[in-house]
Amino acid sequence: MANLRKLQEEIVNSQIWKSIFRVGIPNTNRKRVLAVLGSLILHLHPVKVRRSGVRMSYTWCMGGTSFFLFLVETVTGLLLMFYYRPTIEYAYPDIMDLREQAPFGIMREMHRWGAHAMVIAVWLHMFRVFMTGSYKPPREFNWNVGVVLLVLTLLLSFTGYLLPWDQLAIWAITVGSNMARATPGAGNEGPMSGLIKLGDVRLIHAGDDARFALIGGRSIGPSTLLRFYVLHCMAIPLAAGFLMAIHFWRVRKDGGISGPM
Amino acid sequence: MTFIKDFINVLSAASISFVLLSSVFAFIVYFNLFDGKLKSKIGGGFIGFGALLIVAGLFIKPLLYLGITYFLIMFVLAHLGGRLWDHKTGLWMLILGGGFFALSMLDGNFYLIAAKPDNVPIAAMIFLLGFFTWVALRKAYLNDRQMLAGGIPWEKTESDEKLFTWPDLVYTEMLCMIILTIVMIIWSVALRAPLEEAANPTSSPNPAKAPWYFLGLQEMLVYFDPWLAGVVLPTLIIVGLMAIPYIDTNPRGNGYYSFRERKWELGIFLYGFLVLWSFLIITGTFLRGPNWNFFGPYEYWDPNKLVPLVNVDLSEIIWVKMLGMPLPKLWVIREMFGIIFVLGYLGLPPLLAIGPFRRFYQKMGPPRYYVGTFLFLFMMSLPIKMVLRWLFNLKYIVHIQEIFFNV
Numbered sequence: 001m002a003n004l005r006k007l008q009e010e011i012v013n014s015q016i017w018k019s020i021f022r023v024g025i026p027n028t029n030r031k032r033v034l035a036v037l038g039s040l041i042l043h044l045h046p047v048k049v050r051r052s053g054v055r056m057s058y059t060w061c062m063g064g065t066s067f068f069l070f071l072v073e074t075v076t077g078l079l080l081m082f083y084y085r086p087t088i089e090y091a092y093p094d095i096m097d098l099r100e101q102a103p104f105g106i107m108r109e110m111h112r113w114g115a116h117a118m119v120i121a122v123w124l125h126m127f128r129v130f131m132t133g134s135y136k137p138p139r140e141f142n143w144n145v146g147v148v149l150l151v152l153t154l155l156l157s158f159t160g161y162l163l164p165w166d167q168l169a170i171w172a173i174t175v176g177s178n179m180a181r182a183t184p185g186a187g188n189e190g191p192m193s194g195l196i197k198l199g200d201v202r203l204i205h206a207g208d209d210a211r212f213a214l215i216g217g218r219s220i221g222p223s224t225l226l227r228f229y230v231l232h233c234m235a236i237p238l239a240a241g242f243l244m245a246i247h248f249w250r251v252r253k254d255g256g257i258s259g260p261m
Numbered sequence: 262m263t264f265i266k267d268f269i270n271v272l273s274a275a276s277i278s279f280v281l282l283s284s285v286f287a288f289i290v291y292f293n294l295f296d297g298k299l300k301s302k303i304g305g306g307f308i309g310f311g312a313l314l315i316v317a318g319l320f321i322k323p324l325l326y327l328g329i330t331y332f333l334i335m336f337v338l339a340h341l342g343g344r345l346w347d348h349k350t351g352l353w354m355l356i357l358g359g360g361f362f363a364l365s366m367l368d369g370n371f372y373l374i375a376a377k378p379d380n381v382p383i384a385a386m387i388f389l390l391g392f393f394t395w396v397a398l399r400k401a402y403l404n405d406r407q408m409l410a411g412g413i414p415w416e417k418t419e420s421d422e423k424l425f426t427w428p429d430l431v432y433t434e435m436l437c438m439i440i441l442t443i444v445m446i447i448w449s450v451a452l453r454a455p456l457e458e459a460a461n462p463t464s465s466p467n468p469a470k471a472p473w474y475f476l477g478l479q480e481m482l483v484y485f486d487p488w489l490a491g492v493v494l495p496t497l498i499i500v501g502l503m504a505i506p507y508i509d510t511n512p513r514g515n516g517y518y519s520f521r522e523r524k525w526e527l528g529i530f531l532y533g534f535l536v537l538w539s540f541l542i543i544t545g546t547f548l549r550g551p552n553w554n555f556f557g558p559y560e561y562w563d564p565n566k567l568v569p570l571v572n573v574d575l576s577e578i579i580w581v582k583m584l585g586m587p588l589p590k591l592w593v594i595r596e597m598f599g600i601i602f603v604l605g606y607l608g609l610p611p612l613l614a615i616g617p618f619r620r621f622y623q624k625m626g627p628p629r630y631y632v633g634t635f636l637f638l639f640m641m642s643l644p645i646k647m648v649l650r651w652l653f654n655l656k657y658i659v660h661i662q663e664i665f666f667n668v
């Protein structure tokens with residue numbers, strides 16, 4: 001034990017450690033403050049927090065879980081991108097290879113289960129926020145940021161669902177995107193769309209309606225795959241990451257985790 | 262054994278389970294959250310409804326099953342009262358739920374659906390939802406009791422005390438991350454991600470299902486056309502969620518669990534989130550088989566199951582069946598009754614504002630009142646349509662195929 005202590009002190013006081021973390025072991029209040037303030041990641045937190053807000057029984061740790069799962073998805077997703085090509089010739093065989101050839105290949109599993117878990121975690125987080133009345137002033141705006149994050153989480157999951165390009169994928173996306181056909185005024189089978197005419201010519205048809213814009217064609221095909229890939233790997237994660245930054249910032253600016261006044 | 266399975270199969274039909282779920286929900290809200298006190302009028306309502314079910318059950322078997330289960334659950338809930346929120350009761354419910362699930366897994370048909378890799382997280386979600394609902398309501402109940410006795414919610418006893426982020430918060434987060442990492446690794450090793458045959462646009466699977474978190478919407482397609490179920494209602498769900506903080510002006514219950522101080526908000530939200538949204542997802546995932554037909558949890562998904570198409574439009578019920586006339590040619594006349602019904606429904610808020618809801622109207626002001634009530638009406642249009650379908654086989658209230666406008 002004594003030896004371990006000595007080793008710990010040796011490490012913490014070494015030049016390498018100090019160059020990275022500045023403070024040594026945070027064993028005084030001063031050092032605890034500095035440990036949080038001095039770190040880009042930790043200073044997302046305030047230096048001090050309400051005791052009631054730290055309790056797992058209050059927050060269920062679901063916001064943190066959502067964020068952690070988002071990070072898991074980012075890392076595993078990045079690894080999957082090394083193997084995967086978003087074209088209809090390669091997509092399915094690439095996933096097949098990943099499944100059969102990659103040693104210790106659990107990245108695809110982790111990515112898929114992480115995605116399911118993230119949807120559930122975000123719902124439970126919203127549920128907790130509602131049950132504690134934490135959307136009430138001054139946190140109305142942050143609740144709204146949260147709702148957009150929820151939508152982005154679902155879209156992330158939805159766009160990712162297509163990428164394996166198997167039967168499960170294309171038919172789920174077919175069912176999901178068929179609904180866009182019925183958009184009032186903007187889908188070719190939507191109410192009122194038939195009224196939008198130039199002379200006798202319908203302006204809204206299967207070749208230019210809301211569904212066409214979503215999947216880039218009259219049916220799920222190569223351009224859908226590419227479109228969903230770009231949305232899934234670039235556009236939505238960037239938007240979600242940006243909104244998360246705002247979300248966390250606002251949690252602090254609105255007075256930290258909520259508690260009774 | 263077969264009898265129990267048959268019983269549960271019958272009970273889980275959407276029409277039966279929805280009525281059961283709604284009643285249990287109402288009972289818990291009125292009774293268990295209020296320390297076991299029920300106004301005699303409401304209590305009588307519950308008993309009367311149950312009696313009605315039993316009487317109707319003498320002619321229709323599923324209603325008898327429903328009535329029996331209804332009374333059984335109400336009896337247990339009434340017996341428990343506030344003790345529903347004890348740790349001991351919670352543990353029992355967890356054991357019973359887990360045991361029920363484990364036993365069900367012995368059934369081949371149940372196992373086939375519940376053990377589908379993509380369905381495993383949803384089974385887990387049911388438990389998590391139940392658990393966290395119970396946790397939140399338990400805390401609300403305890404706080405309410407304390408505040409009734411003149412005390413303060415427990416959060417208040419700790420909220421003025423500040424802790425250092427390092428170590429108290431950071432260590433909790435660290436622990437959560439480690440546990441989550443372990444869970445994710447075990448889950449990923451134990452269960453392979455599904456991969457079916459390569460995509461084939463010419464052969465569609467039966468049933469073709471959307472990803473599970475959209476199955477609530479797909480299930481709504483049974484009752485509404487795609488423009489409502491797939492576009493308008495989802496949009497309104499998002500708009501409605503965003504509007505919540507601006508509609509709800511009740512300053513109390515901010516930053517602690519409580520039910521009494523926020524009866525209406527909690528009642529509406531929990532109804533929408535648990536009884537509608539989650540219920541539809543679970544039905545859509547586990548109980549809808551080929552051709553989107555209903556199958557009980559222990560039933561074999563027979564692709565040849567025949568279900569008679571007996572749904573009729575309101576116009577047909579009124580013109581043909583009640584008035585004995587052919588359907589008028591002009592749609593404005595043909596759909597007259599439906600249009601009046603829908604306009605009357607949407608005209609409720611201003612009527613209620615001068616009637617029973619005057620208090621809300623005055624407290625909230627016109628913009629909040631109207632946005633709030635319209636959103637609420639749209640939410641309630643779903644259970645209303647569901648019940649109309651089950652009672653009268655009603656297909657459309659308004660059916661104007663000419664412009665794809667069907668409600």
Ligand code: HEM
Binds near residue numbers: 142
């Ligand atoms: C990707 C999704 C999301 C992430 C990563 C996230 C993350 C977080 C985190 C880490 C917190 C700190 C407190 C806690 O852990 O409970 C928080 C608080 C909060 N979140 Fe989220 N959140 C997400 C989605 C949402 C959604 C869907 C809503 C609501 C619709 C929401 C509304 C809020 C509000 C109002 C707070 C402040 C709560 C308080 O002060 O008690 N968030 N979020």
